[in-house]
Amino acid sequence: MSVVALVPAAGRGERLGASVPKALVEVRGEPLLIHAVRGLLDAGRVRHVVVAAPPALVDATAKLLADAGLPADVIAGGADRTASVGLALRHALDVIPDTRVVLVHDAARAFTPPAVIRAVIAAVEAGARAVIPVLPVADTVKQVDTGGVVLATPDRSALRIVQTPQGFDAATLVSAHALADSATDDAGLVERLGIPVATVLGHPHAMKITTPFDLAIAESVLAVVQQSERSPVEQSSDRKQGV
Ligand code: CTP
Ligand code: MG
Numbered sequence: 001m002s003v004v005a006l007v008p009a010a011g012r013g014e015r016l017g018a019s020v021p022k023a024l025v026e027v028r029g030e031p032l033l034i035h036a037v038r039g040l041l042d043a044g045r046v047r048h049v050v051v052a053a054p055p056a057l058v059d060a061t062a063k064l065l066a067d068a069g070l071p072a073d074v075i076a077g078g079a080d081r082t083a084s085v086g087l088a089l090r091h092a093l094d095v096i097p098d099t100r101v102v103l104v105h106d107a108a109r110a111f112t113p114p115a116v117i118r119a120v121i122a123a124v125e126a127g128a129r130a131v132i133p134v135l136p137v138a139d140t141v142k143q144v145d146t147g148g149v150v151l152a153t154p155d156r157s158a159l160r161i162v163q164t165p166q167g168f169d170a171a172t173l174v175s176a177h178a179l180a181d182s183a184t185d186d187a188g189l190v191e192r193l194g195i196p197v198a199t200v201l202g203h204p205h206a207m208k209i210t211t212p213f214d215l216a217i218a219e220s221v222l223a224v225v226q227q228s229e230r231s232p233v234e235q236s237s238d239r240k241q242g243v
Contacts, residue, residue, distance in 0.1 A: 003121055004099045005040045005165065006088040007051045009033050009061070009107035010077020015210050021054050023061075023107040025215065028222050030068070032209060033061065035110035035222070037070045040165070043117035046103065050092045052077035052084035082182040082189070089177055093170070101125065102173050104186045105165035111221055112165065112206035119200045120167035129172040130190040133202030134160035160199065162187070163206040 013022025023033040033051065040046045049072035053061035062074040075091050077084035085104055093099055101124045105112070116133050123131040137159040143152045166187050168176075176189035183189050187197045205225070209218050 002048075002096055002099050003046050003101040003103065004048045004050065004092045004096055004170075005046045005103040005105055006085055006092060007033070007036060007040070007049060007072075007105050007107050008077065008081050008084040008088065009036075010052045010054050010084045011081065011108070012054070013108075016212060016215065021057065022209065023053070024057075024064075025209075027110065027209075027215065027218050028226070031064065032110040032218075033107045034064065034068050034070065036105060036107045036112075037065060037072055038068070039110065039112055039114060040103070040105060040117060041070060043114040043121075045118060045121050048092065048096050048099075049073070050075060050088040050095075051107075052088045080182055081184070082177075082186075085186060086177045089173060093174070099170045102168050102170050103165040104168070104173075106208060108208045108210065109164050109206050110209065111218060111225065112163065113203050116163075116200070116203050116206060117165055120165050123198055123200050124167040124169055128167075128198040129169045129195050130187050130197040131167040132185070132187045132197055132199055133163040133165070133206060134199045135163070135202045135204070137161055161202070163202040163208075 009023035011022055016022050018025045024031045037049055040049060051072050051074045053074050055076035058074050058076050065072045075087055078087050101121055120131050120133060137156050141154055141156060141159060142150045144150055162185060172190060172195060175193060179189055181189060190197055205221050209215055
């Protein structure tokens with residue numbers, strides 16, 4: 001089945017507060033967008049990647065990806081995340097009309113492990129129309145009113161933190177975006193159609209980079225991932241040299 005990945009990367013990153021849009025902020029010397037697209041391609045199943053970039057940065061983003069040797073189409077994103085995904089989806093279906101599986105993956109979740117990406121694709125291929133990676137909630141969560149007074153304590157065991165990539169059967173995602181509604185994730189639109197959304201286990205490394213604190217965590221996450229990817233011989237030579 002043809003798998004296409006859409007990467008919304010057109011946000012400004014206001015909460016991060018960097019001098020460039022968040023997708024272009026570097027972690028260990030490379031922009032988040034490059035890490036995210038490389039992760040998708042490294043999973044080994046994605047045929048085509050479409051990136052939604054800030055409109056003024058389409059050419060610069062395309063050059064960045066090309067220079068990194070990562071094949072991807074870059075289009076101008078929209079006013080919010082849902083609009084950016086909708087525009088990327090339209091482009092993807094124009095370019096690859098026989099697309100069967102669509103992944104939607106935030107550039108801000110640049111370190112999702114390839115195994116999670118493959119698990120999402122596998123669940124769609126096994127028949128789910130919408131699939132999201134999730135993690136259990138570690139903290140107690142309260143619902144509050146507009147004044148901050150607690151209204152309720154939802155049962156944490158029934159709550160999940162949601163990550164990306166989210167995977168969809170292409171026709172389902174097209175119907176969801178045809179609602180012309182907005183949501184913080186694409187599965188939220190699918191839910192409005194009454195279509196069940198399945199879950200697979202996510203991973204802490206698929207955290208969303210929102211604040212400077214998250215960026216600091218991401219630096220450490222990537223250091224650990226890069227170290228574990230090195231061969232045992234390289235690691236032992238590092239130890240001998242006291243690296
Ligand atoms: N996004 C997008 N188009 C927009 C807004 C957001 O493609 N108009 C993307 C972001 O680039 C990001 C993802 O959607 O990869 C998730 O959004 P978020 O984490 O909120 O990123 P930003 O909107 O950039 O950050 P902020 O809300 O802090 O400004
Ligand atoms: Mg945002």
